[in-house]
Amino acid sequence: MFNALAINEERVLALAGLFQASALAHQLANEGRCDDLALDASLASVFRIDAPSVIGVYGNVSGIRLGLRTLIGQLDENSRDMSVTRMVVTVMRLERSLAHRKDLLDDLQQGIVAAKRQVDHFGLSSPQVFSRLAGLYTNTISTLRPRVMVTGNPQWLQQPALVERVRASLLAAVRSAVLWRQIGGRQWQLLLHRRQCSMLARGLLTGTTLDNR
Numbered sequence: 001m002f003n004a005l006a007i008n009e010e011r012v013l014a015l016a017g018l019f020q021a022s023a024l025a026h027q028l029a030n031e032g033r034c035d036d037l038a039l040d041a042s043l044a045s046v047f048r049i050d051a052p053s054v055i056g057v058y059g060n061v062s063g064i065r066l067g068l069r070t071l072i073g074q075l076d077e078n079s080r081d082m083s084v085t086r087m088v089v090t091v092m093r094l095e096r097s098l099a100h101r102k103d104l105l106d107d108l109q110q111g112i113v114a115a116k117r118q119v120d121h122f123g124l125s126s127p128q129v130f131s132r133l134a135g136l137y138t139n140t141i142s143t144l145r146p147r148v149m150v151t152g153n154p155q156w157l158q159q160p161a162l163v164e165r166v167r168a169s170l171l172a173a174v175r176s177a178v179l180w181r182q183i184g185g186r187q188w189q190l191l192l193h194r195r196q197c198s199m200l201a202r203g204l205l206t207g208t209t210l211d212n213r
Contacts, residue, residue, distance in 0.1 A: 006189065006193055006196070007189055007190075007193040007196050007197045007200060008200070009200055009204065010053075010054040010055075010183050011180065011183055011184065011185045011189070012068075012071070012197055012200045012201050012204065013054045013055055013058070013061070013064065013204070014054055014057075014176055014179045014180040014183060014185060015067075015071060015176075015180055015185065015190075015197070016064045016067030016068045016070075016071050016201065016204075017042065017045060017057065017058055017064050017067055017172075017175075017176030017179065017180075018067070018088055018091060018092075018173055018176035018177050018180060019067045019070040019071045019074065019084065019088060020038055020041075020042055020064050020066045020067025020070060020176075021042045021067075021169050021170070021172040021173035021175075021176055022070075022084050022087040022088050022091065022169075022170075022173050023066060023067070023070040023084055024038060024039050024042060024066070024169040024172075025087065025148075025150055025166045025169040025170050025173065026081070026083055026084050026087065026150070026152070028152075028156065028162055028165050028166050028169065029150050029151065029152025029153065029156060029157055029162075029166055030152040030153055030156070031153075031156070032153070032155070032156040032159075032162060034165075034169075035066050036125070037063075038063070038064070038065070038066040038067070039125070039165070039169065040063075040124055040125060041058050041059055041063030041064060042058075042064075042169060042172035042173075042176075043124055043125070043129070043133070043168060043172055044058070044059060044063075044124060045057045045058050045172055045175055045176065045179075046112060046115075046133065046171060046172050046175050047112060047115070047116050047119065049109075049112070054179065054183060057176075057179060060208075061204055061207065061208040062208045065205065065208055068201050068204055068205040068208075069205060070084065071197070071198075071201050072198055072201050072202060072205065074088075075190075075194055075197060075198040075201075076198070083151065086149075087148060087149075087150070087173070088173075089187070090146050090147075090148050090149070091148060091170070091173045091174055091177050092177050092180075092187055093146055094141060094144055094146065094148065094174060094177070095174060095177035095178055095180075095181055096181075097144040097145065098140075098141065098144060098174065098178075099178075099181070101144070104140045104141075104143070104144070107136075107139065107140050108136065108140050108141075111132070111135075111136035111139075111140070112136070114132065115129060115132040115133055115136065118132055127161065127164075129168075130161070130164045130165055130168050131164050133164075133167070133168035133171050134163070134164035134165075134166075134167035134168050134171075136171060137167040137168065137170055137171040137174075138167060141170070141171065141174055142167075148170055150166055150170075
C-alpha cells in the first residue's frame, strides 16, 4: 500500500521549488547573476496561490529544472553544497514559525495581491516587482527566527538592487516550503527516502530534458 508520508512526485516537485529558489539566492549573492528563466518560474510561483496542481505552481516541470538538478546534487554527498543545504533547512524551519503567525500570513497575502498589480503593470521581472517582494520579505519573514543567513561576495551584496533579488528569491523559497508542507512533506522524509527522492528527481529531470530537445 502507498505510504502517504513517503516521497512522491508532487513532493519532489515542491522540494525542487524550494531548492531552486535557495540556489538562486546563493547564485545571486556569490556571482551577481543567476538563471533568469529559473528566477522567473520561482517568482511566478509566489503569485500562483490557487494553482490546480503542484506543477501548476511552477508553470511546468521545465520551470524547476534548476531545482531538480540542485536537489539531486544535494542528495549526492560528493557534490553537496552545504550553504544551499543550510538555507533550505532554515527555510523549512521558518515555514513552521510562519504557520503560527496569522498576522504575518495575512500581511503576506495582502502584499502578494498588491505585488500582483505591479506584475500586471510592469512585468514579472521588473525592478518595481523585485522591490515590492523584497520589502514584503523584510517586513514579514525576516522578523521570524531563525533568520536565513545568506553569505556571498560583498561586491554584490552591497548593491541594493541585487539584494532585492536575493530577498525575492527567499520569499519564493518560503512559498515552496509552504507548498511542501501542505502536501504532506516533512523534513525527516529526506532522510528516510533519500534514494527514492533522488530517483524521482532524476526521472522528472530526464523527462523535461526529453520534452525540450
